[in-house]
Amino acid sequence: FHLRDKKDLQFEYHFHDFNKLIIFYSGNVTYHIEGKAYKLKPYDILLVSTSEVHLPVIDSSEVYDRMVIYINPLFLQKHKSDDCDLDECFKIAAREHRNLIRPGTAWFSNISSLVSKLEEAVNSREFGSRILSNAYFIALLVHINRLLLARDVINTAEDVTYDEITQKAIKYINDNLTGDLSIDNIANRLFISKSYLMHKFKESTGFTVYSYILKKRLIRAKGLIDQGLPAINACME
Numbered sequence: 001f002h003l004r005d006k007k008d009l010q011f012e013y014h015f016h017d018f019n020k021l022i023i024f025y026s027g028n029v030t031y032h033i034e035g036k037a038y039k040l041k042p043y044d045i046l047l048v049s050t051s052e053v054h055l056p057v058i059d060s061s062e063v064y065d066r067m068v069i070y071i072n073p074l075f076l077q078k079h080k081s082d083d084c085d086l087d088e089c090f091k092i093a094a095r096e097h098r099n100l101i102r103p104g105t106a107w108f109s110n111i112s113s114l115v116s117k118l119e120e121a122v123n124s125r126e127f128g129s130r131i132l133s134n135a136y137f138i139a140l141l142v143h144i145n146r147l148l149l150a151r152d153v154i155n156t157a158e159d160v161t162y163d164e165i166t167q168k169a170i171k172y173i174n175d176n177l178t179g180d181l182s183i184d185n186i187a188n189r190l191f192i193s194k195s196y197l198m199h200k201f202k203e204s205t206g207f208t209v210y211s212y213i214l215k216k217r218l219i220r221a222k223g224l225i226d227q228g229l230p231a232i233n234a235c236m237e
Contacts, residue, residue: 001068002119008060013206015053015219019071019090021144022046023115027066028059031099035166035205038100039159043108045101045144047093051219055206067115069137079138086141089148097167102154107147114140165192166204173213177220178237181213 013032022031024040031038031046033054038046048054050073058064076087085091093099103111114136121133147153168190173181186209187194201209224234 002066003068004063004065006060006063009056009058009064011055013053013055015051015215016048016070017050017222019050019073019076019087020046020048021069021071022048023067023111025065025067026062027064028062029064029066030057031055032057032206033099034097035170036097036099036160036162038156039161040100041102041159043103043112044156045103045111047090047099047101047144049090049094051216051223052094052099053205053207053212053215067119076141084142084145086138086145089141089145092148097170098148100156100160101144101148102156103147104152104154107143107152111140111143111147114143163200163204165190165197165200169197169201169209170205170212173209173216177213177217183209 022045024042024044024046026042027040029040031040031048031054033048034052038044040046073087076085079086118133118136118140121129121136124132169186172186172189183194183197187197190197198209201207201212205212207215221234221237224237225231229237
């Protein structure tokens with residue numbers, strides 16, 4: 001979807017069953033993903049994987065122009081090969097909490113060209129348009145993966161803000177979803193008080209620690225069920 005609007009859009013923290021790719025063109029938008037806030041600049045690329053809780057904060061006084069692509073993980077799996085996993089960029093983004101890509105001029109020129117061809121093919125009814133749009137989309141993901149793997153990107157540190165304690169807590173939670181995630185245990189692991197942990201976590205993510213853990217466990221359980229695990233086994237996990 002190529003969307004261009006000037007609306008008062010209000011969102012709550014949420015997640016999707018699909019990966020999401022956003023190419024930002026203009027506006028005043030900050031994307032909050034797993035406790036990090038990304039202040040977007042024109043031509044930024046944002047990767048949001050299936051398991052990541054996120055929230056866009058949009059200034060309705062400016063035109064918000066962006067390309068949004070929803071990506072079925074099964075499509076990525078279908079086109080996976082021994083030397084190419086198109087899902088790798090989303091795995092890196094989720095694992096390293098590195099969701100924002102800011103390509104240099106040369107990289108973005110190639111990516112922008114592919115996006116234009118993709119948009120044209122998606123909106124076309126000519127012979128082979130569906131196959132052509134899939135081909136352009138795969139080429140786009142190959143370029144984005146190469147860009148991320150090469151780390152040939154502009155430094156975005158000045159436009160990424162986060163609380164260090166909250167990031168450590170989020171990492172511990174996601175690494176130990178099947179273990180003891182009592183607030184006492186997490187606070188002890190981070191050598192801080194419970195009250196400080198709860199305050200900083202809520203301030204940085206919009207979630208209480210408990211509600212965040214619950215949501216992430218539900219996401220994990222749904223993933224196990226989608227893979228064919230019986231619900232009772234997913235529950236025990």
